[in-house]
Structure formats: structure tokens, C-alpha cells
Amino acid sequence: MALIVEQGYEKITVQDILDRADVGRSTFYAHYRDKDELLLSSFEHLRTLFEQQQEALLASRRSGSDPDVNIVLELFRHTGQHHRLYRAIAGRQSGEMILKYLHRYLTGLLLPPLGELVRKRKSLPVPVDVTAHYLVSTLLSLMTWWLDNNMPYPAEKMDEMFRTLTMPGVEAAIGSNVEKRAYDAMKGGHAEGGAKAFYSLFIDSSCCPDK
Amino acid sequence: MALIVEQGYEKITVQDILDRADVGRSTFYAHYRDKDELLLSSFEHLRTLFEQQQEALLASRRSGSDPDVNIVLELFRHTGQHHRLYRAIAGRQSGEMILKYLHRYLTGLLLPPLGELVRKRKSLPVPVDVTAHYLVSTLLSLMTWWLDNNMPYPAEKMDEMFRTLTMPGVEAAIGSNVEKRAYDAMKGGHAEGGAKAFYSLFIDSSCCPDK
């Protein structure tokens, strides 16, 4: 991870990793097929950690008064908590391989609730897959910016900015007017109770897909 | 370009290029330092072509009744016109190098008018640099999607979708309310006359920076 931030993922050679980790060449290849697999496995650890924490959080909230979990906020919190690692994974110096992986993963997270939301509508100003692609790209680009600039704002502020930028547009894109209240409530700082349909795009109860 | 679409930029070797172009090894290195420089030079040709066309378009419009040029629409038109090349440059199979270059270029195009727009405002819900980063990433991601999916919609429709998705959010991000009319006018399909301030973000008269 340090090497990624130092010289960029693509430029790293296996020898660099060997020297830094003080490990023999054959030892490395006994564990990983190549550079990519090493990075992927590191990310997998973080991903399962995140999903376990979300599951725990969801369980604790289910008994409480507010059972909702804001996925985007939790993502910012999680990446901020492990910012040194995620800066390597999703930052400027990261590689294409892992960014594509992240894009797919986030799409899997955001697409189901979005699809559910537009299921009943017939014609949309913007097709769903475009909107989904847009949402994931935006989230990823905001995260990258945040991590690369040493997180100048708290996760909560980033979540707020993400919503401010994307929500009105998505609302227009899915041709919703019923959910106007959700956005207004959200903009006020906290959106509890009442308006669900649109806001629930990220207030998801099924955040852990492979389970 | 064909090789990029076939096997992805990163995987291409200089030998592949030599074989496909039926060119000697030393000939290649007499003209370009490496793979990157070859792609960059190809893109430079397209970029200057675009800027020249924009200049011509601007000159012809200046005499007419509507002197405005919609940069985003022109970008979609231009990339659509050379879609085979741009699919290699900005598509799924493209490399990180050129995408970063594109990002910088588009930022140079969109940042000045955006900065001009928020010059007078004191505090913003979302900082300008975040909004700029967001806008460029969104535009780039929509273009990539469009090219990779064989351009299922005309450039005009893509421009419309881009606006539908981003404009309301940007409006909220720069704390504008005066420009509400601009967005409404735009949403109607065509926004001529009247509302300028916000809409002019992309209706730019200084589209060719290096001049």
C-alpha cells in the first residue's frame, strides 16, 4: 500500500514488493499469482470487514427506533477509518484494475434499490442504467477526491455533499415528484420518518448482497 | 486504436503495434518515445481539430442571432463523429494515462466558467473544487458509457441527460436560486434567451483556452 502511494500501482514491480516486505521471491509466488491478486486479497479483507460491520449495525438498529442505515455515509466512514489503505486502493495512484472492481462492487450495491424504485414507471427521462452508472461514478470520484486531498471534511459532510449534488438530478432522472419531501427533509440535515421511496435509495436494508 | 478496442491498452506491446502497422522497430522509436506518446499524439490531432471547429462555429455564430455554443453538446457531437477513435481513447479498454489527461483537459474547459459563476458568493454548500471535480467525472463517465454501448442515443439526447442529472445538483451546490429559470427553460428542451448565469456554465464563448 505504501508503494502504491509512493510511486503508483502500475510502476510497482514484484521485486519492489519483495524488498519492502523482506520476503523471498518464491514465497511471494507461493501465495499470490501476481501483483493484482495481492491487492485484490487486501481489498477483500476490507470488504468483508465492512460487510460484517454493516450487518452488526443493521442488527442493532433493527431493535431500536430507527432501523435505517445510510449506505453512502457508512461507506465514507469506513473508507475514512482505513484511509491509508483506501487511498492506495481508490486514490489517484491506484491502478485501473482495482477501480473497475470497485465500480462493479458499488454498482451491485446501488443498482437493486434503484431498480426497485423505477419498477412501476413506464418511460423515464434518463434510462436506469445510465442513472446507475452516473451514481456509481460520482460516488467513486468523490471518494477518490476526498482521500487524495487528505479528507478535508468529515464523512458526514461528504455524504451531505454527495446528496446535494446527485439527489435533485436523480429525482429528475427517474421522473419522481412524490419524493420531493424526502429530498427537502434530507437537505435539512436529517431525514427520519415519512418520505421513504426515493431517500431509501441509499437507506438500504440489504446492504450485504452475498449472504 | 483497433488494438486498444481488441485487447485493451495496457496489454498492447510495441511489437503488436509494429506487426499491425507493418513498420520496423527502429522506425517506431524514431518517431515516438513509447506507447503513451503515440496515443497522446493521436489524441492531440483530434483535440486541435475540435478546437479549430469550435472556433469556426463560434465565429459563424457571432454574426448570427444566437452567439452561444453549448460545449457539452459539441463534445458529444465531436466524440460521436470520431467514435471509433474515441472509443479507444475514452472507452472501457482505454488506459489510465489518457483518461487522466482527458480529465485535466475537461477541467480546464469547465473550471473557468464555474469559477466565474461563484466568484461573488461567500459560502457554498459544496466547495467549488469538489463541484468541478464532480462535473468533469460525470461528463467523462457518461461519454465512456455512451461510446462503450455503441451510442444508443444521439448526442443531443446525451447532452440532455447530462443536464437533467447534473444541473439541479450543481444549482443546489452553488446555492443559486436566481438561475432557477435557466434550468426550467433548459428542461423544456431548448433554452434560448433570458436565463443566462447558470446555463452559461456550458454555453461558453471561450471554449478554446490556448489561444
Next chain:
DNA sequence: TTTTTATCGAACACAATGTCCGCTATTAAA
């Protein structure tokens, strides 16, 4: 004590990069 397991380092084949040099067309100048 014996066996299993993990690591090490050296060596190797292979692929790709970028450079060098001498040969040969083609083209432009003398």
C-alpha cells in the same frame, strides 16, 4: 525425534523494452 510446513536464495526460461548499426530504397537537391 520425526515429519510437516513455510521460507529462503539462486538459477533459469521467457517476454518486452529501448538502443545501435549497417543496409536499402526513395526522394530531393546539386
Next chain:
DNA sequence: TTTAATAGCGGACATTGTGTTCGATAAAAA
């Protein structure tokens, strides 16, 4: 038309990086 300059060709080469193999060594498990 002859001559000189230019551009391209292709083979050879040093270098760097990749991924594999093998025998030796040390520590942990049986």
C-alpha cells in the same frame, strides 16, 4: 542525371521484469 540526404528496414543486443523450479534450512506440529 548524378549525388546527397532522408526515411525506413531488420537483426542483434543489453537490460529489466516475470513467473517457475529446486535444493537447502529452520521452525512448528505430530
